[in-house]
Every structure is written in structure tokens, then in C-alpha cells.
Amino acid sequence: MSDILSEIRARRTYYDLTNKTTVPDTALEQMLQETLRYTPSAFNMQSARMVLLLDQKHTALWEETLRILKDMTPEAAFEKTKAKIDAFKNAYATVLFYNDDRVVASYAESYPLYRDNFAIWAEQGAGMLQSNVWMVLESKGLGASLQHYNPLIDAFAGRLAGVPESWRLIAQMPFGVPASEPGEKSFLPIEERFKTVR
Numbered sequence: 235m236s237d238i239l240s241e242i243r244a245r246r247t248y249y250d251l252t253n254k255t256t257v258p259d260t261a262l263e264q265m266l267q268e269t270l271r272y273t274p275s276a277f278n279m280q281s282a283r284m285v286l287l288l289d290q291k292h293t294a295l296w297e298e299t300l301r302i303l304k305d306m307t308p309e310a311a312f313e314k315t316k317a318k319i320d321a322f323k324n325a326y327a328t329v330l331f332y333n334d335d336r337v338v339a340s341y342a343e344s345y346p347l348y349r350d351n352f353a354i355w356a357e358q359g360a361g362m363l364q365s366n367v368w369m370v371l372e373s374k375g376l377g378a379s380l381q382h383y384n385p386l387i388d389a390f391a392g393r394l395a396g397v398p399e400s401w402r403l404i405a406q407m408p409f410g411v412p413a414s415e416p417g418e419k420s421f422l423p424i425e426e427r428f429k430t431v432r
Contacts, residue, residue: 241369246419248377249318251325251410256375259288266329269370273363276355279341282363283332285395295330295406296323298390299383306386322381326410329367330391333360336400360404367407377412380405 255262263286270284287295300319307315322328338356342349364380371378384391384403391403 241373245369245372246416247379248412248416249321249379250413251377252413253326254411255326265370269366273366275359281334281337281356282360283334283401285330287328292328295328299387302386322408325408329407331364331405332401332403334400335402371409376409378407378409380407
């Protein structure tokens with residue numbers, strides 16, 4: 235059995251990725267499905283949704299993202315933006331993370347005492363899922379980064395993935411075999427972030 239703390243320490247942000255993978259697509263699908271199935275959610279709401287974009291669908295997402303950003307980015311800054319988006323496009327695949335707002339609304343209606351909390355809890359569940367997926371990919375020798383080009387790309391991504399309108403895009407995770415090591419990670423003093431109370 236793997237040491238979960240080692241997996242947490244190993245998880246890093248990789249921007250320099252290749253279009254290679256260490257596991258076949260069928261194994262990727264199974265890993266992602268199992269991660270989605272076993273990531274907890276408040277009231278067992280299970281509002282999180284995922285889409286795995288492979289091949290041309292993956293490429294199309296980042297090409298359209300670049301096209302949208304070109305219209306919004308000052309010309310002087312566009313080359314840097316293009317390099318970043320091209321790095322995501324050069325990865326092997328992308329996971330799209332969604333929340334199904336229809337599910338969240340139904341729980342809010344069923345449990346009026348907690349009505350205002352279900353959207354918050356759904357976001358927390360989505361965060362746990364993103365972290366779990368990231369660690370699972372890392373454990374297989376795949377690097378990833380978490381991106382947030384929503385809501386700019388929501389409509390296009392929804393059409394590309396063929397998802398219901400109730401699915402709200404939260405994040406995008408391009409991944410592949412890393413081409414280089416990530417930069418040094420810095421940490422605030424742990425004493426500023428943690429305390430024990432007896």
C-alpha cells in the first residue's frame with residue numbers, strides 16, 4: 235500500500251507537458267471513474283461531474299481557449315498567453331471538472347434548513363475531487379496543472395463535451411508525461427497556518 239503522505243508531497247504543478255501517457259486510455263478512464271466514485275460529498279450529494287477530453291477534443295478545447303483569449307489580451311502580452319495555452323494543448327489530455335447545479339438545487343429544496351450551504355459543500359466536494367484526481371495522475375507518472383478559464387470557455391466546452399446545461403464548469407486539468415521538473419515550491423512557516431489546542 236502506498237504512503238498517502240508521499241503522494242500528497244509528490245503532487246506538483248507541471249506546465250511543461252508532453253502528449254504522452256504512462257497508462258492506456260481505458261486505464262485512465264477507469265482510474266478517473268473510481269476517483270469520482272469514491273471522493274466524498276456532503277449528504278452523499280454526488281454533484282461532481284467529470285469529462286475526459288482525448289485526442290482532437292483535447293486539442294480543440296485549447297485552440298478555442300486561445301482564440302477567445304486573443305480577442306481579450308493586449309497585443310504586448312499575447313505571446314506569453316499563447317505560450318501558456320500551447321503548453322496545455324501539447325499535453326496528452328484534459329479533465330474537465332463540473333458541478334451539476336440541478337443536483338445541488340434538489341438537495342437545497344429537500345433540506346431547507348441547510349439550503350444555503352449545499353452550493354458551498356458542492357464546491358468543497360469538487361475541490362476534493364480535483365486534488366484526488368491530481369494525486370492519482372501523479373502516482374502514475376503523469377504531471378498536471380489546474381486551470382480556470384471558465385466562464386470564458388463554458389459554452390464552447392459544454393458543446394464540445396456534450397454535457398447538460400445544468401453542468402457548470404469549474405476547472406480544467408491538462409495532463410501528460412512531464413517534459414521537465416517543476417520549479418521550487420515555497421512554503422509559509424507552518425506555525426502561521428497550524429495550531430494544536432488541548
